[in-house]
Amino acid sequence: MKKILSIGIILLISIHVFSQRLSGTYYIGSGGNYASISAAMNALLNNGVSGNVTFKINNGSYPMVNLNFLSGVPNQGDNDTIRFTSSSHNANNVIISSTSTALLINNAKNLIVDNLTIGDNNTTKGIEITGSCNNLEIKDCNINSNPTGNSNAQAGIYFDSRNNTSAYNLRILNNHINGGYYSIYLYGYSSNNYNTNIVIDNNNLSNPYVYGIYSYYTSFNSISKNTITSRSSNNSSSFYGTYIYYSNADMINGNKVQSLTTAVAYPYGMMFSYLNYRNTTTPSLISNNEILVFTNSSYYGMYLNYSRANVYNNSILVGGNGPARALYVNMLAGVPVNIRNNNLHAMAPSAYPIYITSNSVAYSGTHLKMDYNNYYNQTQVGFAGTNITDLNDWRFVTKQDAHSISVYPNYTDLFSYRLIADGEGFNCPRIPNVNSDIRDTLRQSITSMGAYHSYIPKMHDIKLLNLISPTKDVTAGVPTPVRVSIMNMGYNPVDSINIYWNVNGNLQTYLWTGFPLALGDSTPIITLGNFIPLPGENNITVYTSLVGGKIDNDPLNDTVSIHSFGCKTTVNSIYTVGGSSADFKTITEAIDVIKYCGIHTPTTISINPGTYNENIIIPAIKGTNSTNTLTITSTSGDSSSVTIQSLTSAPAITLTNTDNVIINKITVKGTSLGLSSTAIRLQNNNRNITISNNYLVVSPNSPSTASSTDIMAIISQTSSDTNLVISNNYIDGSGGIYIRSENS
Incomplete structure (x- = not known):
């Protein structure tokens, strides 16, 4: 009887130990608490949790892993996190591999997967996410799919939620994802049920066959600081650094996209179609992105179609010999686009720094606003319903870009494929919500066009910012004012400026004095005086100098000129x-x-x-x-x-x-x-x-x-x-x- 009682006590103690809820840290692998990841999952699903749980996986290679939370984790609270990581905190030391899917995650809640190598060169999908997941973080991992394959079943991270499932609060951070048809594939349930609160930041996406980031019906908090590089061999004829379709994004910032071979005939550095078109009236901020693609065809650095967007401070260079477009814009009524502070460069004589479709020109000045951009090509400024080779003609057609330029960017590090211009002549006012550049360098109140802030203010520098009046057409014989505004672009404040204005050879002077202008400040509109336009051409030039013997350190921005045509009040038939x-x-x-x-x-x-x-x-x-x-x-x-x-x-x-x-x-x-x-x-x-x-x-x-x-x-x-x-x-x-x- 005593022997039977002892056995019963031992069984009760054993049942209590093995059914105890998990909390804290456990080790998996040789010498650990669990021999395998599947054993740890069984314990987790059978015993439940009483707080945060971390599984540290010891060094070694492991077969395909199925993290299936379909039935839920017993007693998991809203703040209880489950984490799978390497015990060495080095992703290279733990390898999970399979020829099909290396890591399957289903119905996860509050899950972190980090510091693991998932998949190898023979893997179809590195990570496949299924079911409805909430608060899933994948970070600091090496994620691999076949780097030479061409099957659309291959992906680094794959989530297709068209079977009435969705992802909420998904974060993909600091991973190196290599190979696959897609690096990252996210497909939401429907146009009324997007994946939401998605973040894809600081990842290196290399060697996708076609798509770096593919998104449909997904709402992003951020797609930022990713490096996306096409294949140089075993490549498709098409490449999309990003393919964002019927999706929303608060911020798409600081990404680097490269396709450096013309063997990829049809590249889209970044493709946005119906971005922020549904379920929001807020434009997406597309800023500080650096795009470098080569093509001998008529394809794109950035493609913007029917998208509500602010396109600010991007650097785009399209090389090759084809009639490509650095920035392509196709618009829809009621879906505004703002294009400011960008450096857009197309190399081939037949290419376009900017291409605005014929139907979109009608929105210029209302839904389409542009200024402080650099449009450089050796032949043409851009396309706006027609080829335009002169910046003044561009301004006339678009009624925009009063302060934009067309200047070759003197790149200082192009051999490293970085589009850093030397900053000379590329100055523009900082946009309030783009306070830093692609390197996280703080932008000053006067910054540089493009993704890199490289402007160094001089001690004394004033810029004739605007010749507001006259315009290119005036009425002959009717008094017309000459009005300007001036910006201080130097370190030292300015409280007085000599302004010289010449109309048809008649030189006059004006002394402006006022409250000291700090760096980036502008004067109010200054009316210098009036002139009587002659019939035909009128030549007006305005230039400035500093008072008190100070030398303007950049005289190249002190002068503006305009040829105004004096129209008669009566015209010929x-x-x-x-x-x-x-x-x-x-x-x-x-x-x-x-x-x-x-x-x-x-x-x-x-x-x-x-x-x-x-x-x-x-x-x-x-x-x-x-x-x-x-x-x-x-x-x-x-x-x-x-x-x-x-x-x-x-x-x-x-x-x-x-x-x-x-x-x-x-x-x-x-x-x-x-x-x-x-x-x-x-x-x-x-x-x-x-x-x-x-x-x-x-x-x-x-x-x-x-x-x-x-x-x-x-x-x-x-x-x-x-x-x-x-x-x-x-x-x-x-x-x-x-x-x-x-x-x-």
């Missing part, structure tokens, strides 16, 4: 072109005057006989309507008497966002050389256009491919034109008429 007695020598001069001054009656540009080697751009003309049309025609009424000839691949005539124009009884010739020849191009939504009784000539050469539209007499390919009449024209060459709306 007929303008003649060509010859000594004509109103204008060239057709371009006539168009420029009409562009500035508009029309108030049916107006004709009557062209005298001759050949005019010009590329004419007809923009929106003030005052046109169905009655007050602009007609471009030959004086004699004989189409053979006037030839407008393009000597380059650019169209001889381009109509862009213009209305009520008639082109008739002239000869229009595209270039006769090469594989690109256009007589007349329509772009950016034209209305009420008539092209009739003309002789249209393009190259007789065969185009580069059977489907090519590079040789066309008339082409409307990316425009949405209304009331377009093309009649009684004679067309000569290998291309005829091609009309295709911008979209369905």
